[in-house]
Amino acid sequence: xxxxxxxxxxxxxxxxxxxxxxxxxxxxxxxxxxxxxxxxxxxxxxxxxxxxxxxxxxxxxxxxxxxxxxxxxxxxxxxxxxxxxxxxxxxxxxxxxxxxxxxxxxxxxxxxxxxxxxxxxxxxxxxxxxxxxxxxxxxxxxxxxxxxxxxxxxxxxxxxxxxxxxxxxxxxxxxxxxxxxxxxxxxxxxxxxxxxxxxxxxxxxxxxxxxxxxxxxxxxxxxxxxxxxxxxxxxxxxxxxxxxxxxxxxxxxxxxxxxxxxxxxxxxxxxxxxxxxxxxxxxxxxxxxxxxxxxxxxxxxxxxxxxxxxxxxxxxxxxxxxxxxxxxxxxxxxxxxxxxxxxxxxxxxxxxxxxxxxxxxxxxxxxxxxxxxxxxxxxxxxxxxxxxx
Ligand code: APR
Ligand code: PHB
Numbered sequence: 001x002x003x004x005x006x007x008x009x010x011x012x013x014x015x016x017x018x019x020x021x022x023x024x025x026x027x028x029x030x031x032x033x034x035x036x037x038x039x040x041x042x043x044x045x046x047x048x049x050x051x052x053x054x055x056x057x058x059x060x061x062x063x064x065x066x067x068x069x070x071x072x073x074x075x076x077x078x079x080x081x082x083x084x085x086x087x088x089x090x091x092x093x094x095x096x097x098x099x100x101x102x103x104x105x106x107x108x109x110x111x112x113x114x115x116x117x118x119x120x121x122x123x124x125x126x127x128x129x130x131x132x133x134x135x136x137x138x139x140x141x142x143x144x145x146x147x148x149x150x151x152x153x154x155x156x157x158x159x160x161x162x163x164x165x166x167x168x169x170x171x172x173x174x175x176x177x178x179x180x181x182x183x184x185x186x187x188x189x190x191x192x193x194x195x196x197x198x199x200x201x202x203x204x205x206x207x208x209x210x211x212x213x214x215x216x217x218x219x220x221x222x223x224x225x226x227x228x229x230x231x232x233x234x235x236x237x238x239x240x241x242x243x244x245x246x247x248x249x250x251x252x253x254x255x256x257x258x259x260x261x262x263x264x265x266x267x268x269x270x271x272x273x274x275x276x277x278x279x280x281x282x283x284x285x286x287x288x289x290x291x292x293x294x295x296x297x298x299x300x301x302x303x304x305x306x307x308x309x310x311x312x313x314x315x316x317x318x319x320x321x322x323x324x325x326x327x328x329x330x331x332x333x334x335x336x337x338x339x340x341x342x343x344x345x346x347x348x349x350x351x352x353x354x355x356x357x358x359x360x361x362x363x364x365x366x367x368x369x370x371x372x373x374x375x376x377x378x379x380x381x382x383x384x385x386x387x388x389x
Contacts, residue, residue, distance in 0.1 A: 006155070017155050017308060019111070024317065029151075048299065061111050131278045136150075169277075173272065183223075188259065191218050194254040208241070308331070
């Protein structure tokens with residue numbers, strides 16, 4: 001097979017990239033290791049920045065998101081007792097959209113056939129070749145047969161564990177990483193949310209988050225030690241812990257119900273540089289990971305792809321390679337600011353094993369300052385809604 005851009009990975013990054021390129025007439029083929037159902041089975045965060053919803057609108061694929069998504073004007077930070085509201089609409093003039101990543105992925109997948117976006121699912125042994133030159137190619141095995149796609153560029157959108165980043169030689173690679181000494185235990189349940197907005201809570205017992213997917217489906221998380229197992233957390237124990245950590249006001253409105261899904265995810269900050277090597281361009285989790293505090297993961301993937309699609313369209317339509325050459329620097333500037341925000345919010349809201357009473361007082365003083373300062377709230381709000389592209 002031959003195409004202009006071979007995209008590896010059909011997560012949000014790969015699907016958005018493929019659609020944006022296709023919409024401007026660029027040829028693209030997406031190669032995905034899993035089945036469509038498997039990709040849609042992953043439960044992930046669900047807060048979209050304006051830059052992300054704008055991309056869906058630009059593609060003309062935002063109808064279901066606007067019909068079923070929940071626009072939010074604010075969210076809360078809690079310190080165990082009170083709720084501090086961050087009024088993002090008043091402070092920034094913007095909203096965020098609560099719409100599950102799974103749903104956004106479903107919309108992009110569903111529209112692929114009619115938009116001429118070819119996706120090859122269940123491709124095994126995907127490998128990248130000759131990425132340093134201008135005729136790279138991808139090989140994989142489909143139904144037991146070896147196949148090959150020749151392309152001008154490869155979009156490496158295959159997440160943190162995919163082969164794309166590893167195709168960049170260690171001699172040019174730089175890795176930056178923080179691994180946090182705890183995870184998030186998440187529960188999804190068909191019960192109404194305890195608050196119409198999100199609550200991020202810092203309790204002496206650890207972090208908790210009250211989120212949602214719809215008016216009848218809630219998503220909650222508690223911080224847990226890394227060696228904890230899901231089996232250690234029967235539903236009742238988890239609801240009890242959430243009620244304590246989220247504070248009295250949220251607890252009073254919390255409706256309990258059986259878990260539809262329950263899992264533990266580790267937290268990590270990670271950046272890989274550079275995001276381009278020759279004809280290979282990385283986007284999304286293949287190049288960087290943020291801890292989920294602040295829900296920047298999907299939004300960063302979307303902003304990478306906004307830059308990358310512009311660069312590639314310029315290359316194919318105008319023969320101008322400057323965008324491609326500048327892609328890594330441009331994307332990384334925004335990536336690092338989102339890394340900074342997620343890291344700061346993680347440090348502010350979690351209990352770290354090494355923290356002593358002084359650190360705890362510092363967190364509480366920080367939260368008290370935020371409660372009383374419009375300047376501090378504005379800083380948080382403008383990062384939460386997403387920095388401009
Ligand atoms: N070959 C082909 N596809 C692969 C391979 C491989 N060897 N390895 C991984 N993939 C696919 C995965 O199956 C997945 O569907 O690449 C896709 C990567 O998708 P995501 O992990 O969702 O990453 P990305 O699209 O960058 O999205 C970033 O989504 O993953 C969340 O938390 C993340 O919210 C963030 C956002
Ligand atoms: C979620 O709803 O899953 C969610 C929301 C906000 C976050 C992280 C996760 O910061």
